[in-house]
Amino acid sequence: MLEVEVLFDTLIRKAQIVDGTGAPAYVADVAIKDGKIIAIADAMAEEAAEVIDARGLCLAPGFIDVHTHDDLNVIHNPHMLEKISQGVTTVIVGNCGISASPVVLAGDPPDPLNLLGDQSSFCYPRFSQYAEAVSRALPSVNVGALVGHTAIRNNHMDDLQRSATATELDAMCSDLRGALKDGALGMSSGLAYGSAKQSSTDEVIALVKELGVQGAVYTTHLRTEFDGVIDAMNEAFYTARSGKVPLVISHLKCAGKGNWGRSEELLNHLQAAAKHQRVACDCYPYSASSSTLDLAQVTDETAIFITWSEPHGEQAERYLADIANDWNVSLMDAARRLMPAGAVYYCMSEDDVENIVSYPRSMIGSDGLPNDPHPHPRLWGAFPRVLGHYCREKGVLSLPMAVHKMTGLSAEEFRLQNRGLIREGYCADLVLFDAERVTDIATFVKPRQAAAGIERVWVNGVLSYQPGARETGRAGQFLYRQS
Ligand code: ZN
Ligand code: CU
Numbered sequence: 001m002l003e004v005e006v007l008f009d010t011l012i013r014k015a016q017i018v019d020g021t022g023a024p025a026y027v028a029d030v031a032i033k034d035g036k037i038i039a040i041a042d043a044m045a046e047e048a049a050e051v052i053d054a055r056g057l058c059l060a061p062g063f064i065d066v067h068t069h070d071d072l073n074v075i076h077n078p079h080m081l082e083k084i085s086q087g088v089t090t091v092i093v094g095n096c097g098i099s100a101s102p103v104v105l106a107g108d109p110p111d112p113l114n115l116l117g118d119q120s121s122f123c124y125p126r127f128s129q130y131a132e133a134v135s136r137a138l139p140s141v142n143v144g145a146l147v148g149h150t151a152i153r154n155n156h157m158d159d160l161q162r163s164a165t166a167t168e169l170d171a172m173c174s175d176l177r178g179a180l181k182d183g184a185l186g187m188s189s190g191l192a193y194g195s196a197k198q199s200s201t202d203e204v205i206a207l208v209k210e211l212g213v214q215g216a217v218y219t220t221h222l223r224t225e226f227d228g229v230i231d232a233m234n235e236a237f238y239t240a241r242s243g244k245v246p247l248v249i250s251h252l253k254c255a256g257k258g259n260w261g262r263s264e265e266l267l268n269h270l271q272a273a274a275k276h277q278r279v280a281c282d283c284y285p286y287s288a289s290s291s292t293l294d295l296a297q298v299t300d301e302t303a304i305f306i307t308w309s310e311p312h313g314e315q316a317e318r319y320l321a322d323i324a325n326d327w328n329v330s331l332m333d334a335a336r337r338l339m340p341a342g343a344v345y346y347c348m349s350e351d352d353v354e355n356i357v358s359y360p361r362s363m364i365g366s367d368g369l370p371n372d373p374h375p376h377p378r379l380w381g382a383f384p385r386v387l388g389h390y391c392r393e394k395g396v397l398s399l400p401m402a403v404h405k406m407t408g409l410s411a412e413e414f415r416l417q418n419r420g421l422i423r424e425g426y427c428a429d430l431v432l433f434d435a436e437r438v439t440d441i442a443t444f445v446k447p448r449q450a451a452a453g454i455e456r457v458w459v460n461g462v463l464s465y466q467p468g469a470r471e472t473g474r475a476g477q478f479l480y481r482q483s
Contacts, residue, residue: 036426066414226255233269281362286382311339430457432454
């Protein structure tokens with residue numbers, strides 16, 4: 001029998017194209033071949049191995065989760081169902097100062113590096129080894145990686161409760177240079193955490209200058225997100241300017257009841273800085289945060305939910321106040337006894353979250369914690385929640401703008417080439433969804449649930465998610481920094 005060669009691998013017909021630029025949607029056919037978007041036109045000939053009638057559905061660039069802690073998850077759990085089921089096709093790992101590489105551990109990983117895994121899972125002293133391990137694991141999503149400031153501090157310092165000495169800083173710079181040469185996208189810091197809080201601004205600047213030289217980016221979990229947040233933003237602006245690098249402020253928020261209502265002030269401040277330097281931020285669409293249990297955040301003003309505890313596993317999934325009550329001790333004493341532990345902090349106001357989610361320069365990042373036995377629902381629901389709750393139900397941002405903040409803006413800020421837009425020649429990372437139905441299903445009570453309304457997801461042209469389908473491919477690539 002004669003084989004007729006088909007023109008395209010996949011042809012997606014008559015979807016509403018939300019192209020990632022923020023421009024209004026339009027109807028067209030999109031053709032995929034060899035991992036790329038090769039044609040966008042109306043009414044193409046149906047010469048494709050697979051033709052999909054997408055009338056009534058939206059086709060967007062695959063979502064880019066710019067804030068993750070999936071460093072080891074992409075290797076240990078390469079199906080990445082919690083992300084691909086949201087329409088996420090790329091994750092940026094290594095945020096908040098913590099990364100899986102380049103890391104050499106002398107003992108247990110310090111808090112919050114322990115969010116990623118235990119000592120045995122840190123086996124990538126060189127960034128190139130990590131990149132190769134990701135490629136070997138073949139995750140369903142593409143992976144770009146930052147180097148964590150705390151991670152490289154811990155490589156060279158015997159005590160994290162101080163600033164690095166000149167010799168230590170030299171060694172840290174050399175780790176960072178090596179990783180950048182091997183393709184890291186940039187560096188993140190987590191200056192609010194005890195393990196980095198004592199590092200001076202000068203220590204961070206010395207490292208950020210390495211980023212500037214190689215055209216990489218700097219992301220920061222600010223030194224504080226509570227009352228002193230403006231000062232902390234100023235430190236970040238100054239640090240980034242000193243190194244001549246683009247800045248991304250991680251999970252921008254107004255934390256702590258005394259701080260509620262200040263989102264406009266924060267955003268105006270960010271907007272003013274954006275006149276002089278390249279700055280953006282990321283955020284997750286929830287008014288509760290989550291991390292390791294941190295004594296500095298223990299308060300009776302807002303609820304704290306314990307998700308895990310090493311010494312007191314039996315207290316997991318309970319409120320700290322109830323545990324303290326049962327034990328007949330103060331909140332602080334109860335927290336001390338529970339540590340190391342994980343927590344969800346109900347520390348934000350809904351109005352502030354709305355303002356920050358709808359701000360044009362904020363990107364969406366889940367900040368999901370895949371190793372948490374009872375994770376914050378953002379791990380499974382962040383992206384659909386923006387599209388369903390904030391966009392469709394509350395109407396605080398338009399659909400093209402919401403998609404832009406998950407795709408085009410994200411690719412631009414993290415300098416990911418040929419991704420984040422629906423354009424001819426771009427990589428075929430695509431998500432087909434129903435804008436009327438898309439909804440996050442994951443809740444604080446039942447957090448591990450796939451979203452509704454995500455119909456199909458392609459990564460590098462390969463169908464990688466379809467609800468109910470058993471057989472889908474895995475085609476994620478490691479995204480090396482390109483100059
Ligand atoms: Zn953080
Ligand atoms: Cu984080």
